[in-house]
Amino acid sequence: MKPGTLYGLGLGPGDPDLMSVRADRLLRAARHVAFFRKAGRSGQARRIVNGMLHADAIEFPMEYPVTTEIPVSDPGYNAALSAFYTDCVAHLRALIESGEDVVVLCEGDPFFFGSFMHIYTRLRDHVPVEVVPAITGMSGAWTATGHPVTWGDDILTVMMGTLPEETLATQMSSSDAIVVMKIGRHIEKVKSALKQAGKFDAAWLIEFASMPNQTVQKLADAGDKITPYFSIIVVHGQGRRP
Amino acid sequence: MKPGTLYGLGLGPGDPDLMSVRADRLLRAARHVAFFRKAGRSGQARRIVNGMLHADAIEFPMEYPVTTEIPVSDPGYNAALSAFYTDCVAHLRALIESGEDVVVLCEGDPFFFGSFMHIYTRLRDHVPVEVVPAITGMSGAWTATGHPVTWGDDILTVMMGTLPEETLATQMSSSDAIVVMKIGRHIEKVKSALKQAGKFDAAWLIEFASMPNQTVQKLADAGDKITPYFSIIVVHGQGRRP
Incomplete structure (x- = not known):
């Protein structure tokens, strides 16, 4: 039996x-579509492809056993996720080995943060895999601000809001342009x-970049706003501009 | 006269x-297509859209008056480029004000380095402008390596090979994942x-990512290889992986 391909x-x-021509074509033809979501939610990745x-197509939702219920530092967090990925992979591998292609939906770019890589590393040595890169969420965010993010020789640092404050501040001080992802709480x-x-004072807050409910504002104007986990903060570089 | 739009x-x-569905559609319909190139060359942006x-379509090549002939630090460099952008913008603005849409081809993502922003800042207050984000060259590069670039809470720093060695080394030391663009000499x-x-030892060298002449290798294996200006070096992060 010739195996299928994991996309x-x-x-x-x-x-x-803003999906690539290749992703659009593969998605519309796919007979098996897998995606991650939080239990009880429809899932952002699945919502993006509504109607496409x-x-x-047979859908395979993969529901995280934990998200914020256990701290990331708790060994139980990694253990629960590891078992979850093992289960997901067993299902996907069986499908692919039976000759089926399977598309895994990835928000943003599959190799830039996200969950796909945990599937990828477990399957890459066993079945054919193809990764289709994509426009990152941060690119959607800086485009939404209407200002280029980097000029000339600017240094760009991308970091997660989950990092310690001191790490964030040190990195921010030594960079020209800044992106902070996973904001939320x-x-x-x-x-x-x-x-x-x-x-x-130079920072912008972007929620739901490129989506119908997109918001863009200076962070200083956001007050005590509660913002979603997938919000992005951008500070633009100020490099050479002839 | 209703003005056109600058794209x-x-x-x-x-x-x-790997172009977006929107970019593909706009490009194929465009009657005015502008692009940057080095004098005497066909230009990478123009080559990408061959046959599309x-x-x-009426083409408008914009030929840089200087590239590496004058050091970037020379005041003459900025002066020459500034005059060049002024000329380009005068032509584009006249077209748009006469009611024509104009597409400017941008390698990678228009707001992430590159030359489009110099057109953009000169025209945004005068004519309608729409920016179509895209997959970055660095995303093409890390996808080509077959390894995710960032995991968990990894910090990613993007820098230009044109920076001083000490700046590069300091930034590299304090980051998890690294991208260096504009390699060449x-x-x-x-x-x-x-x-x-x-x-x-962890670095990869990627030339012509996603193109037919793509090469991917460990930097340590590249020896004294002469590599193009648009080569990219990637060091992958090693963050949390359940």
């Missing part, structure tokens, strides 16, 4: 019109780090 | 199949900085 399909920042799936810590680095 | 059209890393332009300096930061 890590980057969906881009959220607007289906083949009439015969970390927003006050991120704000404080930006202030320490003297970059708070 | 900053991100082409992505080079494979036309409308039969009636800076390769020995970048190698030395990677060695200082203890990351030389």
Whole structure:
């Protein structure tokens, strides 16, 4: 039996019109479509492709056993996720070995953070795999601000809001352009780090970049706003501009 | 007269199949297509769209007056480029004000380095502008390596090979994942900085990512290879992986 192929399909920042031509074509033809989601939710990745799936597509939602219920530092967190990925992979591998192609939907770019890589590393030595890169969520975010993020020789640092405040502040101080992802409940810590680095007034907050509910504002104007986990903060570089 | 629109059209890393659905549609319909190139060359952006332009498309090549003939630090460099951008913009603005849409081809993502932003900042207050984000060249590069670039809470730093060696080494030391762009004749300096930061053996060299002439190798295996300006060096992060 000739095996199928596992496709890590980057969906881009959220607007289906920003998917690549290749991703669009593979998605519309796919008979098996897998995606991650939080239990009880429809899932952001699945929502992005609403109305695009083949009439015969069989969906395989992969529901995280934990998200924020256990701290990431707890050994139980990694153990629970590891068991979960093992289960997901067993199902996908069986499908692919039976000759079926399987598309795994990936928000943003499959190799830039995200969960696909945990499937990828477990399957790459066993079945054919193809990764389709995509526009990152951060690219959607800086485009939404209407200002280029990097000029000339600017240094760009990308970091997660989950990092300690001191790490954030140090990195922010030594970089020209800054992207902070995974904001959510970390927003006050991120704000404080930006202030320490003297970059708070230059920061922008982007929610749902490229999606119908997109919001874009200076972070200083956001007040005590509660913002989603997938919000992005951008500080633009100020490099050479002839 | 209703003005046309200036489109900053991100082409992505080079494979036309990786352009966004929106970019592909706009490009194929465009009647005015502008692009940068070095004098005497066909130009990388123009090459990417070979065979995709409308039969009636009018092309407007914008040829850099200098590239590496004058050091970037020379005031003459900025002055020459500034005059060049002023000329380009006058032509584009006249077209748009006469009611024509104009597409400017941008390698990679229009707001992530590159030359489009110099057109953009000069025209954004005068004519309608739409920026179409794209897959970055670096995303094409890390996808080509077959390894995810960032995991968990990894910090990613993106820098230009044109920076001083000490700046490169310092940034490399304090980051998990690293991307260095614009390599070319800076390769020995970048190698030395990677060695200082203890990351030389983990580095990959990618040339012409996603294009037919793509090459991917460990930097340590590249020997004294002469590599193009648009080569990219990637060091993958080693973050949390359940």
